[in-house]
């Protein structure tokens with residue numbers, strides 16, 4: 001069974017208002033567990049909106065979205081939280097690390113909301129930081145890290161709870177090409193170790209690292 | 223359980239990361255709690271003090287005053303035209319059980335020596351027994367010269383016994399005995415002076431140290447009136463205080479044609495009177511202080527609303543990685559409660575320090591007991607909870623995608 005299955009998904013912002021925006025228009029898409037998929041498109045084509053729906057941060061205006069066999073459109077926000085908490089990891093273009101907070105504390109955030117105790121949290125956070133090559137930076141705050149290092153902390157945070165799906169929305173958009181390559185290396189290794197990885201990008205070189213690419217244009221798959 | 227501890231830890235971290243702002247936010251609560259605790263404590267402290275004073279004058283006294291005085295109303299008409307007559311005095315003096323009956327007429331004429339005035343002096347025309355009856359309860363440190371005598375009384379002599387403050391302002395360190403003072407236009411010879419112990423009492427203290435005693439007959443002569451402003455009665459056996467009070471009341475009521483325009487008060491009545499006056503006063507002040515606590519609460523709400531807006535992205539991120547609305551609600555609510563709780567604790571500590579300072583400087587120690595502590599801390603936590611709800615709900619309601627897009 002496929003991990004991600006969208007059927008005629010439509011997303012309209014400010015529906016009914018004169019300034020309503022159709023961000024996604026009749027998207028149907030299937031992604032299997034273990035795939036490494038890139039989503040490409042120009043700015044405003046609906047990539048982030050699609051990511052939010054795939055990541056259960058938002059629900060479609062119409063159509064159906066199935067995650068791991070569950071129909072997401074019928075879930076309450078409480079149920080969505082518990083899906084995100086256990087099965088999904090997010091990486092953002094702007095890192096979104098907590099300011100004045102150490103790498104460890106940032107990385108252990110998802111574990112806090114799973115109710116995992118302090119000692120185990122720290123141990124797992126340090127482990128994951130080693131995996132992304134930041135074993136010597138665990139006490140640094142984001143202000144003390146380079147952009148590439150900050151994004152690696154964010155990746156560590158996205159994978160510390162061993163999610164089945166990792167979503168990265170333009171993870172290399174704010175980085176130089178070398179740091180971008182390193183980030184893609186990490187995501188590729190992550191995929192090889194079994195996680196499903198979806199990367200949004202408008203950089204063809206980045207998309208080339210994925211097994212397949214989905215192109216969006218004006219909210220439609222082309 | 224771990225979740226609660228974790229939430230408290232998160233709240234602490236966020237308070238700590240903005241120390242100055244948190245402290246300023248606490249300020250309203252600190253001031254509110256400080257003033258409530260000090261004012262309530264001061265009320266209780268003053269009450270104790272006054273109680274001690276009234277008790278020290280002895281429980282075997284009765285006071286007859288003009289005007290009607292009930293618990294809860296301030297005594298009026300003590301000076302000025304009095305409703306107590308010579309007939310009343312004579313009737314009271316005829317009673318068997320009474321040891322001493324001391325009438326007092328208060329003269330409102332300036333006391334001076336040459337051009338030198340004694341500002342607060344209180345001239346009392348009275349009988350020679352005053353120092354054995356009423357003033358026996360007043361502790362005197364020094365007693366120089368003689369007292370008023372029966373002969374002074376019978377001849378309406380122009381003689382005076384002056385008390386500490388009056389002596390000081392007219393004579394300083396000089397010996398006043400044998401010197402003359404002016405009361406109104408009349409010249410008096412000072413025959414004695416007394417140093418009443420500094421009692422610091424609001425009620426009786428200044429009166430004693432400002433007293434100038436002259437014979438009642440003299441007072442009547444120079445004021446050309448027979449008014450009596452107070453009658454102080456000493457009863458040898460304090461068991462009869464209540465029954466004598468009743469009997470005297472009935473007697474005077476008959477004299478006054480059934481109009482109760484006088485009061486007969488026991489020491490107990492005075493205590494109750496003071497109790498209720500100070501009680502009303504304390505509650506009023508505490509109520510005003512409570513308003514400052516509410517203002518402090520509004521300050522917390524204000525800052526927390528700003529903080530929620532500032533931390534929109536943080537909230538979005540927390541929700542994206544698995545925080546429920548309940549987690550976010552708890553985080554911000556606990557932050558408000560911690561701020562107000564510590565504000566309350568600091569306010570309480572300052573009040574405690576203030577009680578030592580007040581005790582040393584003024585001699586009145588605000589009473590800080592378990593009740594005022596629970597009240598203060600409970601009140602501040604309640605304020606923090608109440609005013610923390612709105613910001614916390616606002617944070618909890620944020621949609622993760624909107625929060626993450628927030629600039």
Ligand SMILES: Nc1ncnc2c1ncn2[C@@H]1O[C@H](COP(=O)(O)OP(=O)(O)O)[C@@H](O)[C@H]1O
Nearest residue numbers: 013014021023042043044045046047048049050
């Ligand atoms: N929360 C929102 N409210 C209103 N309009 C939105 C919102 N999010 C996105 N949009 C609009 O939806 C369209 C797609 O946006 P987005 O998914 O962010 O595109 P991309 O990530 O490909 O740049 C854009 O026109 C954008 O303005």
Ligand SMILES: [Mg+2]
Nearest residue numbers: 047048049169
């Ligand atoms: Mg985008």
